[in-house]
Amino acid sequence: MTLRVAGKTSKTIKSESPLADGFNSAPGNSWGVEMANKTSETDKLRQKVEQMNEKLDKLLKQNDAYHASSELGETGQDDIYDKTGWLADPNGEYLGQAVEDDGCQDAYYEHSWVAEDEMPELENVNGDSGLGHKWTAEDSWGMGRAHDDSGLGDEVALTETNDEADELRDQVRCLQARLADLLSENDQLAMKVKELEGDWDNLIPSRHCFLSLYKCQKLQRALTLDECEHLVHASTKVASGDVLADSELYISGERRDYDVFVDLYGLDPHAVPSVLKDQHTIELVNAHATILASKYKTYTPKFQERFARFITNLRRTGYPEDCLIGLIDDVGILELQSSYTAFRNALHTEVSDVSKTEVMNDPVNSW
Template sequence: MSDEEDPESMDEEDLESMDEKDPMCDAILVTQSMFGGDDYMKMQAKVTFEEELKKEQLEVEHVRGEVYVGNRRGLDLAGMKAKLSAHESKICFLEACVQDLKTNAEDLKNNVKALTGRVSVLSIAAKEYKWVRQRSLSTFKRDHLPDTMEQSDYDIIRTVNQIVHEGDVVVDAFLYEEGGRRDTHTFEELYGLHPAIVRTIEHPETLNILNLHAQVRAHKHKTGTEEFFQKFAAFIQAFSESSMNPNYLTSEPRNATCIAYWALHNCPKYKDGGG
């Protein structure tokens, strides 16, 4: 807006668009000039600007809250700038949406992983429950229909009795979910860790060691060695201090958890020399 223009002569729309702190608008004039050296092009530009002002009527246009005055080609350029700014804003918005989608996809991936693990556990539990029901039927035959007993019934009873007295840390841990068992001390005495912690462990070697401890601890006819229980406690301590890092058997150099694992794995399990 030129210094000679009187704001009082502006219409209401122009006045509303004028910034109180910076009562200015952009004046844009676009035309074509001759190509050449720098000085020549500057001189030709002045000439063509003057000619453009003489032959073409200037217009005022409002673009996205800004006021522009100029010839038609200049105002078209101002519109392109506004469109570019709008596209940039839209791109930023879409990039944020993409990031949200990536986050949601990662959450869904973790949920699927957790559900897959849960299905696996439930499948194991269902399989073992079938064995328990098999034993129930065979036990009924033994107690009430002894003449119908077959060798397979005795095999089922013997096999399931062995399964029941062995450790199954994964299935047992899910017995302590909300609404389940509360005697977590019993679980920790048997497996060495809280059931909530065990539900986060997927490392087979670690789960096998926990089951081994339960088997030795609960054995009806054998007694575990003091060395075995001491080395198990050392393993649990090292594993806990490593923030339950499951890579202890493959990490280099050998770490405290790895050393404790092999020391426990190789020591005598029972006082009578068994295991």
């Protein structure tokens, strides 16, 4: 029976966006994907171990059956001979004695059998003398050799079976050791996923706070009672966007102000988990949301135009992965790469930091 280690995939909530602040790429969380891969690999290896064990059991059964048949054959063959070497009659009479009795009834055969101790020559129907005796001897020798050859073949087959069984035992031991390692790694990944799930539960209020602050401060819209409670109970206020984490709030039904999400990320929250796979795209979308929600940054209309063009080309090409950087001979991908580069440059050229400007204009803090 195959045991499966259940693992729940969870997404990590990043506290800040590297593109929005330092414009450096950061690796995405892959604990959930790695957990699923380890579980799949463990199941496949477990099935292979079971198949090897079944094959080993079959070989061992064949081995036992061979030994049983060999012992039975030897026992049965010993029973058909008596101590003098004569074949025993099924009725309990010795065939040698019977021949001697028959010989006693005929004087000629009695003299030939007793005195010379050899069989008389027999003539066949064709009149050839001695051929009957010669055929009997060769046939007896051939039957004995066939019996010896058959026994030798059985011994060779048994040796090959034992060698194959030993090889299978070694393979089973290696597979079991590998399976134990995978199960250990799987348990470690499960613990890490559980920790990440705890972090996610703690950061849910913070993600609500990020969205509600943008809705209130930037869009100048009223908040619901639940959204106000999120602002009050948020232990940590995050200033960076996270398209994957925020989309979960809409998918779960905790938030319904979809226009707020679309304004920040340019995408439908329900489509994000299935279409947004490329890490460069995720970082760029998060940077856009971070700048829009920040109270210290301002941006030009060109910044929004380049972002809209990038999202349009992204939809048109089907949200491709690993093609934003590199040479690809496709018109749609080339346009996507061009819009990606243009918006990435706009993060530097079309965005201003208000806090730095205020410091430069303050005569006290400028020293």
